[in-house]
Amino acid sequence: MTAALLSMLAMTAIVALRYLATSGAFAFATGKVRPGLYRGLGPQIRREIGWSLASAAIYGVSAGIVAWGWAERGWTQIYTGWTAYPLWYLPLAPLLYLLAHDTWFYWTHRLFHRPWWFARVHAVHHASRPPTAWSAMSFSPLEALSGALVIPALVFAIPIHAAMLLAVLAIMTLMGVTNHMGWELFPRALAGPRSWLITASHHQLHHDRYARNFGLYFRLWDRVCGTDGGIAVPPAPRRTDVRQNDGQTSGSI
Ligand SMILES: [Zn+2]
Ligand SMILES: [Zn+2]
16 A cells, blocks of 8 residues: 555656756747746746646656556556567557547547536636647646546556567647647647648647647548648748748648
């Protein structure tokens, strides 16, 4: 029991520090790339950090139980031997995780935009107007719980190498922060209107318009279900676009 508690505490600390380091780094970069973008948002950012640290505890409890079960009880399908599965499976597993997480997120996100659910579960996240690099984990406890169960459930269902699981968590953290920071990090080939990936330009439009762009990593479900609103117009500017201010207006809304 003590070991399980320690595992939950350790995971909470890891998730909280990961959030503070990643969001802090991109908030710092935002100050350099888009000076003044977060001007006047101090009270909002303090609320975002508060909700995010509460979310870190919820993620930490869930991850801590699974990590303890993996280490002490042999739970989960996480493996560490490089030859335990064929080498081609190594990159396939994280792709399956991202697709499964994206599917869960898309459908729960659509549910959370129904009025009853929005008020009780999702309003906290949309209180960030505009979102910032600190908004990445700014969720109500119920929404954090919904997110915190996905990866811990998947490790029981889909085998994955421990290093690939860390890669999934790194992608999840990076995209969560950069999608909210208010400017585009990725080149147009990855972030443009025809891309299948979700980056800041796409998620920014969700925060602007609410009823479009519900996905997390991929535009697959948004396109299949007709909820893809394209990218923000003008797109969140890339670092190299800021000084050029080239007035891009492409988008499909
Ligand atoms: Zn968001
Ligand atoms: Zn939403």
